[in-house]
Amino acid sequence: MSPAGPQVLEADGIQVAFAGRQVLASIYLRVQTGQIVGLLGRNGSGKSVLLQTIFGTRTVADASVRVNGRRVVPAFRQPGLLNYLPQEPLLPPSLTLRQAARLLGVDLGAATARFPELRTQFDCRIGELSGGSARLLQTLLLLHADTAFSLFDEPFSGVMPVHVETLADEMQRLKQRKGLLLTDHRHAEVLPLCDVVYLLHHGRLLKLEGNVKEALRDYGYLAH
Numbered sequence: 001m002s003p004a005g006p007q008v009l010e011a012d013g014i015q016v017a018f019a020g021r022q023v024l025a026s027i028y029l030r031v032q033t034g035q036i037v038g039l040l041g042r043n044g045s046g047k048s049v050l051l052q053t054i055f056g057t058r059t060v061a062d063a064s065v066r067v068n069g070r071r072v073v074p075a076f077r078q079p080g081l082l083n084y085l086p087q088e089p090l091l092p093p094s095l096t097l098r099q100a101a102r103l104l105g106v107d108l109g110a111a112t113a114r115f116p117e118l119r120t121q122f123d124c125r126i127g128e129l130s131g132g133s134a135r136l137l138q139t140l141l142l143l144h145a146d147t148a149f150s151l152f153d154e155p156f157s158g159v160m161p162v163h164v165e166t167l168a169d170e171m172q173r174l175k176q177r178k179g180l181l182l183t184d185h186r187h188a189e190v191l192p193l194c195d196v197v198y199l200l201h202h203g204r205l206l207k208l209e210g211n212v213k214e215a216l217r218d219y220g221y222l223a224h
């Protein structure tokens with residue numbers, strides 16, 4: 001984290017409609033370095049659209065994305081500000097892990113220190129990895145890259161439970177250095193990780209406080 005104090009990433013005024021259907025209508029989201037912020041919502045509620053808009057790859061008129069009050073649109077152009085794992089694979093399948101790590105300026109040994117069995121795969125091409133291993137490794141590379149924020153769209157998807165637990169520990173450890181915004185339907189793992197939980201519901205972004213699980217049941221995200 002910067003010696004000048006935490007950095008604050010804010011997004012608001014984001015409105016998105018497709019064919020007249022409002023997907024995002026009233027959004028205010030805040031994440032600061034040192035925090036893990038969870039973004040939950042039913043399928044199709046607009047979580048991916050919101051992450052793309054914050055990152056800046058989706059252009060939305062009047063969207064305000066700010067860091068410490070300064071407008072940063074598109075945010076991905078600001079050096080060292082943030083990186084983003086989309087729902088689909090991020091890195092070219094022909095790159096080896098070593099090449100991908102070098103491109104991102106990440107020490108691959110340090111990034112995988114808690115996952116010793118991944119060491120045998122450093123010279124594999126990303127396209128040769130299993131789906132779960134590729135997801136895990138891409139998440140680890142972005143997590144360890146030197147940015148103030150990381151946005152993760154379903155980082156746990158396809159990752160086996162024993163690695164999900166270790167990855168969650170790694171996120172907890174690395175939030176000392178950066179702010180994380182993540183969306184994933186694995187609520188049992190996500191909820192204990194998060195300092196703040198938002199729910200996207202009918203285009204509105206609700207910050208959940210108090211009994212988060214009960215609120216998630218009331219809004220129809222959790223069954224029990």
Ligand SMILES: Nc1ncnc2c1ncn2[C@@H]1O[C@H](COP(=O)(O)OP(=O)(O)OP(=O)(O)O)[C@@H](O)[C@H]1O
Binds near residue numbers: 023043045046047048
């Ligand atoms: N380019 C597009 N054109 C039309 N509709 C779109 C487009 N992109 C997204 N949508 C619609 O916007 C809505 C929100 O999609 P989004 O992918 O953000 O949902 P999500 O909350 O991430 O869902 P999931 O949990 O299933 O991943 C969906 O109804 C989707 O069909």
